[in-house]
Amino acid sequence: EEQLVDSGGGSVQPGGSLRLACAASGFTFSNYDMHWVRQGSGKGLEWVSAIGTDGDAHYPGSVKGRFTISRENANNSLYLQMNSLGAGDTAVYYCVRRRRGCPRCSFDIWGQGTMVTVYS
Amino acid sequence: ETVLTQSPGTLSLSPGERATLSCRASQSVSSTYLAWYQQKPGQAPRLLIYGTSSRATGIPDRFSGSGSGTDFTLTISRLEPEDFAVYYCQQYGSSPYTFGQGTKLEIK
Numbered sequence: 001e002e003q004l005v006d007s008g009g010g011s012v013q014p015g016g017s018l019r020l021a022c023a024a025s026g027f028t029f030s031n032y033d034m035h036w037v038r039q040g041s042g043k044g045l046e047w048v049s050a051i052g053t054d055g056d057a058h059y060p061g062s063v064k065g066r067f068t069i070s071r072e073n074a075n076n077s078l079y080l081q082m083n084s085l086g087a088g089d090t091a092v093y094y095c096v097r098r099r100r101g102c103p104r105c106s107f108d109i110w111g112q113g114t115m116v117t118v119y120s
Numbered sequence: 121e122t123v124l125t126q127s128p129g130t131l132s133l134s135p136g137e138r139a140t141l142s143c144r145a146s147q148s149v150s151s152t153y154l155a156w157y158q159q160k161p162g163q164a165p166r167l168l169i170y171g172t173s174s175r176a177t178g179i180p181d182r183f184s185g186s187g188s189g190t191d192f193t194l195t196i197s198r199l200e201p202e203d204f205a206v207y208y209c210q211q212y213g214s215s216p217y218t219f220g221q222g223t224k225l226e227i228k
Contacts, residue, residue, distance in 0.1 A: 035217075045157075045165065045208055045219040060216035094164055098212070104171035106155035106212050110164040 002026040002109055004095045009114030016085050016118070022078040022095030022111055029076040033098045035107065036069060036080050038091035038116075048093070049080060053100050062088075085118045092116075122147050122211050126220035132228040139196040141223045143209035148189050153213030156185055156194045159222075160205045168207075169194065201227075 008020040020036070035050045049069040050058045057069050068081040078095055095111035123146040133139055143154070151172040157165040167176040169185035172192060182197040196203055204227050209220040 044221045045210075047217040047219070050215070050217075058215050104152050104174065106153075106167060106170040106210065107157075107165075108167045108170070108176060110166070113164055 004097065004109055004111035006093065006095050006111035006114040009093065009116045011117045011119055012085055014086055014118055014120050017081070017083045018085065018116060020080040020082070020093055020095075020114055020116070024076040024078070024097070027097075027109075029071075030073040031100055033100050034069075034071060034078045035096045035098060036078075037094045037096050037107070037110075038089075039094070039113075040091045043091075046091075051078070082116070085116075087118050087120070090116060090118045121216055122149060122214060122218050124209050124211060124218055124220035126207075126209060126223045128223060129221075130224045130226060132226050133199055134228045135199050135201055137199050139194075139199055139203070139225060141194040141196075141207055141209075141225070143187075143192040143194070143220050145190045145192070145211060149192075149211045150213050151188050153211055154185075154187070154192050155210045155212060156183075157208045157210065158203075158205050159208065165208065196225075199225075 003025050005023045033052050036048045048063050051069045066084045070079045092113040094113045096107040097109045099105040125144045127142045154172045156169040159165040173185045184195045186193050206222045206224050208222050
């Protein structure tokens with residue numbers, strides 16, 4: 001079964017850091033671009049980072065300079081290092097895949113999500 | 121940044137009825153890069169439609185997508201009880217990839 005399992009969420013004070021992880025199984029991880037998408041409580045979906053199969057990373061302005069996405073193809077793992085966290089970063093974070101070399105393909109497999117709470 | 125606006129915010133219908141959900145983009149989106157997702161409470165989103173009109177694996181044919189340019193539509197031909205959920209459109213052609221704010225489909 002193709003699967004993504006998110007972990008690493010928790011509670012942190014403003015200004016703190018957290019590292020999320022995503023374990024992939026059941027498919028060839030190195031063939032996929034990987035993304036993180038978050039969702040605040042009762043809110044919509046927000047894309048927060050992407051990393052290509054070659055390690056090329058992209059971020060929206062809201063997290064650029066604070067978040068770092070990385071991957072280890074040998075371990076089928078994706079990471080998100082989050083620094084300088086604020087209340088606006090409180091959300092469920094989802095790991096998502098998108099097939100490389102398939103322009104029409106979108107986010108077809110999602111992790112179950114991991115909750116990040118920034119409290120004061 | 122491409123802003124996606126979904127309408128209506130909430131749609132109240134009965135099982136067996138037809139549902140039409142709209143997604144309007146602030147600038148033209150290639151039909152290659154428009155997707156729809158379904159989300160139920162406490163669950164991750166599920167891909168329904170990609171490339172404007174292609175159904176994802178396992179999605180029943182009562183779900184269909186159409187549109188071009190700035191106007192896209194998700195149609196559910198005959199609502200089943202399990203279809204009542206929140207639906208999001210997404211453009212993934214240009215970074216930042218953006219989602220609409222969602223349409224809640226509720227039982228009337």
